[in-house]
Amino acid sequence: MAEAAAAPQVFTRRASGLVRVMSPYSAFIYNVLTMGIIFPWTYVWAPTALEGSNLILGIVFAFVFELPIALAYVWLATSLPRSGGDYVFQSRVFGGGFGFTVVFAFFVVWILQWVALSGWLLATLGIAPTFIGLGVTTGIGAFTDIGTWAAGTTGIIVISIVNALAALVLLVTGFRNYVRFQYVMWYAILISFGIVLLLFLLNDPASATAKLDTFAGEVNGVQGFFETARAAAAEAGVNFDPPFWLLGTLLVAPIAWTSLQWATYSSEQGGEIKNANVFRSQVFIIVGSLTLTAGLLILLAVAMQKGIGDEGILVASSGYWYGVAEATIGGNIMFPNLMAMGLTGSWIVVLLIGIGFILNSFQIVCNCYIGTTRIMVAQGLDGLLPDWFARVHPRWKTPVNAHIAYFLAALPVIWGFNMIGEWTRWTLGVTFANGAVMTLSALAAALLPYRARKVYEASPGAAYTVGSVPLVTIVGLLGFVFGSFMVGSFLFREELGLAYTGDAVPYYIVLGTAVFGLLVYFVMRQVRASAGLKVEYAFREIPPE
Amino acid sequence: MPLFSKKAKEKATRLFYACDIHGSEPTYRKFLNAAKFYDVDALVFGGDLMGKLLIPMVREAGGTWRARLQGQNHHITSEEQLAEFKRTMQTLGFYWQEMDPEEYASYEGQQDRIDDLFDVLAKERLAEWVTLAEERLADTPVNVYLCGGNDDTDEVLSALDETTTERVVNAENRAVPLDDEHELLTIGYSTPTPWETPRERTDEEIAEVIEKLMPSVSDPAKTVFNFHCPPLDSGLDTCLKLDASVWPPKPVIERGQPVHYGAGSQAVADALANHQPTVGLHGHIHESRGATKYGRTPAFNPGSEYGEGVLRGLIVAIRGGEVLGHQFTSG
Numbered sequence: 001m002a003e004a005a006a007a008p009q010v011f012t013r014r015a016s017g018l019v020r021v022m023s024p025y026s027a028f029i030y031n032v033l034t035m036g037i038i039f040p041w042t043y044v045w046a047p048t049a050l051e052g053s054n055l056i057l058g059i060v061f062a063f064v065f066e067l068p069i070a071l072a073y074v075w076l077a078t079s080l081p082r083s084g085g086d087y088v089f090q091s092r093v094f095g096g097g098f099g100f101t102v103v104f105a106f107f108v109v110w111i112l113q114w115v116a117l118s119g120w121l122l123a124t125l126g127i128a129p130t131f132i133g134l135g136v137t138t139g140i141g142a143f144t145d146i147g148t149w150a151a152g153t154t155g156i157i158v159i160s161i162v163n164a165l166a167a168l169v170l171l172v173t174g175f176r177n178y179v180r181f182q183y184v185m186w187y188a189i190l191i192s193f194g195i196v197l198l199l200f201l202l203n204d205p206a207s208a209t210a211k212l213d214t215f216a217g218e219v220n221g222v223q224g225f226f227e228t229a230r231a232a233a234a235e236a237g238v239n240f241d242p243p244f245w246l247l248g249t250l251l252v253a254p255i256a257w258t259s260l261q262w263a264t265y266s267s268e269q270g271g272e273i274k275n276a277n278v279f280r281s282q283v284f285i286i287v288g289s290l291t292l293t294a295g296l297l298i299l300l301a302v303a304m305q306k307g308i309g310d311e312g313i314l315v316a317s318s319g320y321w322y323g324v325a326e327a328t329i330g331g332n333i334m335f336p337n338l339m340a341m342g343l344t345g346s347w348i349v350v351l352l353i354g355i356g357f358i359l360n361s362f363q364i365v366c367n368c369y370i371g372t373t374r375i376m377v378a379q380g381l382d383g384l385l386p387d388w389f390a391r392v393h394p395r396w397k398t399p400v401n402a403h404i405a406y407f408l409a410a411l412p413v414i415w416g417f418n419m420i421g422e423w424t425r426w427t428l429g430v431t432f433a434n435g436a437v438m439t440l441s442a443l444a445a446a447l448l449p450y451r452a453r454k455v456y457e458a459s460p461g462a463a464y465t466v467g468s469v470p471l472v473t474i475v476g477l478l479g480f481v482f483g484s485f486m487v488g489s490f491l492f493r494e495e496l497g498l499a500y501t502g503d504a505v506p507y508y509i510v511l512g513t514a515v516f517g518l519l520v521y522f523v524m525r526q527v528r529a530s531a532g533l534k535v536e537y538a539f540r541e542i543p544p545e
Numbered sequence: 546m547p548l549f550s551k552k553a554k555e556k557a558t559r560l561f562y563a564c565d566i567h568g569s570e571p572t573y574r575k576f577l578n579a580a581k582f583y584d585v586d587a588l589v590f591g592g593d594l595m596g597k598l599l600i601p602m603v604r605e606a607g608g609t610w611r612a613r614l615q616g617q618n619h620h621i622t623s624e625e626q627l628a629e630f631k632r633t634m635q636t637l638g639f640y641w642q643e644m645d646p647e648e649y650a651s652y653e654g655q656q657d658r659i660d661d662l663f664d665v666l667a668k669e670r671l672a673e674w675v676t677l678a679e680e681r682l683a684d685t686p687v688n689v690y691l692c693g694g695n696d697d698t699d700e701v702l703s704a705l706d707e708t709t710t711e712r713v714v715n716a717e718n719r720a721v722p723l724d725d726e727h728e729l730l731t732i733g734y735s736t737p738t739p740w741e742t743p744r745e746r747t748d749e750e751i752a753e754v755i756e757k758l759m760p761s762v763s764d765p766a767k768t769v770f771n772f773h774c775p776p777l778d779s780g781l782d783t784c785l786k787l788d789a790s791v792w793p794p795k796p797v798i799e800r801g802q803p804v805h806y807g808a809g810s811q812a813v814a815d816a817l818a819n820h821q822p823t824v825g826l827h828g829h830i831h832e833s834r835g836a837t838k839y840g841r842t843p844a845f846n847p848g849s850e851y852g853e854g855v856l857r858g859l860i861v862a863i864r865g866g867e868v869l870g871h872q873f874t875s876g
Contacts (some may be wrong), residue, residue, distance in 0.1 A: 008601045008602075008603045008611060008612060008649050112714070174805070176804075210727070362774060378730065381834060382875070390835060391836070391837070392783065392833075394778045394780045394807070395778070395784045397780070397805045454636065454855075457633070458636045458637065458852065463617075528870065528872060531570060531862060531869050532557060532862050532869065533860060533862065533870050533871070533872040534872070535681075537860060537872050537874045538872065538874055538875055542578050
């Protein structure tokens with residue numbers, strides 16, 4: 001019925017209108033930055049965890065698997081363009097108890113781990129390599145000392161807390177402050193990423209190895225760094241000539257997905273995005289950011305293969321997966337940025353790379369706050385968290401209470417993450433938990449036309465069908481299947497997550513968070529019932545007839 | 546009185562409040578059904594009944610129509626498509642008028658005629674809504690309290706007085722009984738907006754209206770304030786600052802970023818603080834859903850998402866001039 005031919009214009013009258021703050025372009029940038037293009041775990045995780053896998057093909061698989069999930073979110077975000085994203089989608093389709101429990105437990109609670117992780121990233125991938133790189137390129141020992149301190153436990157904890165506090169101050173004093181600063185982060189990160197790419201592309205394995213030897217020699221005080229690291233990696237079990245492994249390549253996808261899955265994160269603040277209910281806008285924001293980021297990740301993989309070769313990638317990966325100490329520089333895992341710093345002799349280039357990484361780390365902690373506080377506000381307004389969480393500061397117009405609560409909740413997680421040796425093993429469920437939310441939202445999208453019919457019918461996506469089947473049902477089901485494969489991999493493959501430790505503790509912790517979410521739901525339900533109210537009213541659709 | 550028995554508490558009155566549905570047919574129908582669905586004693590509407598857009602459906606030879614909706618051109622060629630198209634417009638709160646190409650062309654540049662057409666169609670719809678409310682609530686003790694907001698014209702609101710009703714109470718600019726102990730005081734005006742809507746008043750004028758109506762209230766502490774405009778800088782009134790010197794108004798940008806501000810009324814804030822009513826119910830700013838407090842008095846804005854067929858609302862349980870609890874709804 002919809003077509004491109006000319007048609008009469010609508011008549012309007014003088015009536016008030018709704019205007020939103022975040023442009024689709026800002027939301028697009030937000031998603032790209034959330035995916036952390038410069039924190040590509042894939043390159044240090046997959047090569048040795050899944051020997052014989054093809055990195056580039058694995059990233060392509062991740063893109064293909066995420067695509068229907070991203071499209072499903074386009075329908076959800078245009079149908080329900082409001083803050084609280086996944087919580088709103090799932091509570092509307094599955095009901096409040098399910099939607100609250102899943103999103104509160106697997107997003108709000110588990111993303112606390114990301115606050116700690118972003119501090120760790122800032123310290124070990126941002127500040128430490130930058131100062132170590134500056135120390136080497138300028139010959140100033142104090143820089144190297146700062147870099148070494150930043151990579152130590154005390155340094156990481158201090159930096160993590162300052163990182164979380166700085167983000168808190170920036171965000172509570174006005175969301176527009178963040179949006180403005182995001183442009184600074186965007187350009188700095190693009191420059192940084194571009195330089196890393198160029199440095200790899202301008203080198204070959206022979207020249208890169210020699211440069212890394214010199215760089216690591218300055219930092220570690222060792223000679224023949226690369227050969228030593230290679231030998232240690234081989235001793236740890238790394239096969240430097242593995243045969244191609246198709247299943248391993250498929251299993252690279254869940255790893256790359258830990259980045260690409262965040263293409264949908266802008267939907268958490270759908271109420272603040274201009275034209276959030278316009279289909280084309282959401283395609284640009286969600287699918288566009290996914291495509292760009294996947295392309296950049298592939299480009300980096302190509303550049304790394306050109307620059308340091310498969311052997312260099314395996315050596316770098318052994319420092320992460322096997323914990324080969326000889327394959328680290330100044331105690332730091334050889335993430336692409338650190339290697340790129342080793343490939344240049346210019347302190348300015350080191351600084352430009354470092355600033356990008358520092359800002360992206362900071363941006364990630366901002367994401368944690370922005371997404372989860374919007375969810376908490378939505379849950380507070382629905383009566384599933386105390387009203388206190390939903391209050392908006394009259395002057396700053398931001399959910400200050402939710403922000404402060406999240407900061408305080410993050411402090412013990414930061415401490416545990418860095419001080420408790422077993423913490424990382426206990427919390428291997430983070431990838432599963434976050435992925436499960438998105439997979440279930442894809443299912444919610446598939447069921448949207450049947451479980452929230454009026455909402456769906458009023459949305460622009462209702463125009464797209466295949467025969468009599470809504471297109472969203474098809475992409476949603478596809479997304480659910482692909483997402484299930486990936487979260488299932490996190491559950492059962494020892495290379496990818498919960499099964500790594502070989503014991504049940506990580507599973508119990510995932511289960512424990514779900515039980516905690518359910519407990520909060522039932523307590524709040526009881527509290528509301530004591531005033532004669534039902535929290536179910538917050539989600540249940542009234543029949544119009 | 547037996548030593549350990551509790552005094553039987555009087556039953557609380559449960560109100561369902563919603564506002565800003567802007568002509569959306571399914572949202573209004575949901576509002577009426579909320580009485581039974583949420584098991585409440587009264588339905589209170591907080592203003593802005595009228596829709597904002599009118600879709601001309603231009604007839605073509607062969608019994609087809611052309612129209613534009615949500616940025617897309619539509620060529621409607623069958624009765625099924627026509628029915629579906631009208632359903633979508635009803636959900637979105639739009640009005641429509643079938644017309645010949647000549648008639649459509651005659652409206653070009655004639656904003657006064659377009660406004661008149663809006664009034665005719667909106668008044669028809671409001672009259673239908675009043676009748677529908679009577680039918681739906683006929684066998685219940687539930688009253689529905691209707692009023693206008695800043696976006697509604699007086700001409701359209703006159704439909705509330707012209708239709709004789711049992712269950713529909715025209716609450717506009719007056720105090721009316723809500724139950725045996727509470728009253729409802731309703732004011733539909735807003736402070737001036739960049740959109741120059743039909744029923745805007747200065748803060749001084751709103752204060753004057755409030756103070757003029759207050760003597761008609763028996764006990765301010767047992768009165769529900771149903772003021773369309775939220776209190777100033779309350780968090781219930783946050784929206785983007787707009788530049789009214791251009792049409793349509795555009796966001797004010799400072800240092801590259803849009804500016805937020807409170808678009809509410811100081812007079813309303815003062816009234817809540819000074820008179821300490823049971824509760825303040827507000828709307829007007831769709832995107833500013835929330836709750837706040839003025840002394841003992843809680844104030845709410847449930848927000849609005851009428852365009853998606855979603856009825857945002859609020860259930861409030863009151864007794865003896867106190868709010869016992871509240872629950873935001875999204876139906």
